[in-house]
Amino acid sequence: MLSEQMLNMLNEQINAELYSAYMYQAMSAWAADQDLKGLSNWMDCQAQEEVTHARMIYEYVQERGGRVLLAAIDGPPTDWDDAVAVAENVLEHEQKVTGLINGLVDQAIEEKDHATRSFLDWFVDEQVEEEDSANDLVATLRLASQSPGGMLMIDRELAARTYTPPAPEED
Numbered sequence: 001m002l003s004e005q006m007l008n009m010l011n012e013q014i015n016a017e018l019y020s021a022y023m024y025q026a027m028s029a030w031a032a033d034q035d036l037k038g039l040s041n042w043m044d045c046q047a048q049e050e051v052t053h054a055r056m057i058y059e060y061v062q063e064r065g066g067r068v069l070l071a072a073i074d075g076p077p078t079d080w081d082d083a084v085a086v087a088e089n090v091l092e093h094e095q096k097v098t099g100l101i102n103g104l105v106d107q108a109i110e111e112k113d114h115a116t117r118s119f120l121d122w123f124v125d126e127q128v129e130e131e132d133s134a135n136d137l138v139a140t141l142r143l144a145s146q147s148p149g150g151m152l153m154i155d156r157e158l159a160a161r162t163y164t165p166p167a168p169e170e171d
């Protein structure tokens with residue numbers, strides 16, 4: 001069984017993942033409004049990925065006999081100065097999420113909750129990828145913003161991203 005503290009933290013993480021989805025969806029809407037179709041697509045894929053993260057934790061809590069409690073999701077920002085500012089916000093946000101995941105792992109270790117610690121391993125690895133792709137996005141958009149036509153080229157590249165939901169677990 002999950003401890004009360006662990007359960008609360010996992011429920012809070014479900015909220016944080018859904019907030020991430022909400023924030024990326026807001027970024028996707030902003031980019032669409034700026035006619036940055038590729039960036040909009042990239043953010044849309046990202047939003048779907050975050051919903052999957054929330055669902056994974058949701059299912060894990062239930063699997064452990066815990067009660068999922070959904071709380072209000074904060075409103076995301078709606079305006080950014082430019083595409084680079086959006087990317088910088090992504091990076092800053094993912095660094096914050098990494099901190100939250102690390103906090104969950106610390107708690108699981110402290111409680112000797114090996115099942116939760118093992119479950120969280122996937123998220124630890126995922127955050128390495130998330131920060132890496134956010135860093136890439138910042139660097140690429142900074143470069144693109146310096147040359148005429150650069151943004152157009154990069155936007156086409158970002159349009160190619162697709163989202164594939166993870167294969168359902170067999171149990």
Ligand SMILES: [Fe+2]
Pocket residue numbers: 017020049050053097
């Ligand atoms: Fe996430």
Ligand SMILES: [Fe+2]
Pocket residue numbers: 020050094097130
């Ligand atoms: Fe993320």
